Amino acid sequence: LGDVRLYTFPRGIIERAIVQRIDRRVGAQFLRLLGIDWDFRELPRSEKIKRNGQPIEFERVIWIAHSLGSVISYNVLSDLFHHAADLQRDGDEEQKRNVARFRTSLRRFITLGSPLDKFSFLWGKQVLRPMPAGRSELLEGGEDVSVGTDATRREWWINFYHVLDPVSGALSSPLMCGTDGPVNFHI
16 A cells, blocks of 8 residues: 555655656666667667577567556556657657557557556546557557447457456546547456
8 A cells, every 4th residue: 555655646756756766667678678768769789688698679568567557557658658659740760760669569558457447536647647549549559359339449458357356447437548448358
């Protein structure tokens, strides 16, 4: 509960700095998988992830987050999508190329036991940073899923929850999901 309180209601400048540092580190480590930095520029060879002493870059990433980690991950992804949109519009060629790499490399976002809907209801924009409109089109990944009786759409976010879990639940809040929620699976 202390972690939830710190992330949702940081008290003072030090706790706000801690929350910002958490978000920044999570985003930077994700981008490091792709071989790029927060400004969507190529990482120096020495800063890339190494396998057998050789730098590697992942072409497909599945981001899995549980409980409070899903809230942090959601906010980080929202920040990355907004930043990528700005760079796609105003960045140089290297940044635009790496925005495209980001959009094709992240294949899935999987949330497990996520309290995102409850956070949205209780604290809204005070804690959650909304995704850009048209979430389903933000990435090249995802699969066509059935929506309603005959419509289909591309979806890359999958949420798993248990109906008896007091923390998690189906995700449907318009703040996070817009008009289309992620694929929700009750387990």
